[in-house]
């Protein structure tokens with residue numbers, strides 16, 4: 490197997506020889522996939538090429554402060570033919586959602602990701618399950634190509650890494666994470682400003698949604714499992730959407746004695762329940778998520794299931810109670 494460095498150089502060659510390039514990011518995008526994709530586009534531009542970034546949902550309002558968000562395409566029907574598609578922060582093909590058409594007729598695919606459950610679906614798979622964020626891999630891509638990291642690129646990569654590490658606080662935050670963050674800070678980025686926009690900025694509507702969600706908090710398994718719900722009705726009542734519930738699960742996870750936290754959310758059409766899982770020390774929630782059709786990491790994972798929240802919650806608690 491080639492080294493990561495060889496894979497990056499091979500990917501660079503494919504980019505240089507491609508006519509039409511698209512970058513696919515995952516449904517319900519976060520700072521890691523958007524920051525990584527936008528930084529990757531900067532690298533592609535430095536090769537004298539360009540790429541369109543696709544996302545089913547477009548950019549969440551919380552990331553609206555990044556100028557690059559305006560150019561994210563949400564088009565769900567074919568409008569261009571791409572010969573090279575680069576996947577960023579996606580563990581499997583279904584993560585494309587409604588922009589799946591982008592890769593349907595492409596000739597070549599590159600997969601850059603850090604999910605341990607990645608299905609290695611592309612022609613080149615640059616997957617490092619130990620990396621705390623895909624942003625770290627995009628940083629390595631720049632280094633492998635000796636490409637210049639501008640202040641703007643540094644902001645995008647910092648945002649990616651800060652997002653997936655919970656502002657450098659999750660267990661995945663290792664020496665490599667801080668070393669790369671240090672290199673990015675050296676480019677003159679505004680760490681305090683980015684942190685404020687990413688982690689503290691909020692809205693009245695979001696706080697009202699949080700109030701309703703906290704009202705559903707329940708404990709199971711002798712206080713080792715905490716569960717919260719966000720229903721379609723709550724989104725409607727507060728004029729919010731799924732992106733406004735990002736981070737809610739942290740409140741359940743942080744309760745003393747809790748090992749596993751779950752947040753069950755209705756999708757806007759009310760057909761699917763999206764479940765986020767977090768663990769604190771010994772439970773591999775990616776295994777639970779995989780059993781139920783999803784995936785993720787040891788401490789953070791998720792899955793979606795058709796049905797109503799109470800039914801999905803029952804199935805979930807049965808599974809969790811077997812391993813906790």
Ligand SMILES: [Mn+2]
Nearest residue numbers: 521578623653
């Ligand atoms: Mn990620």
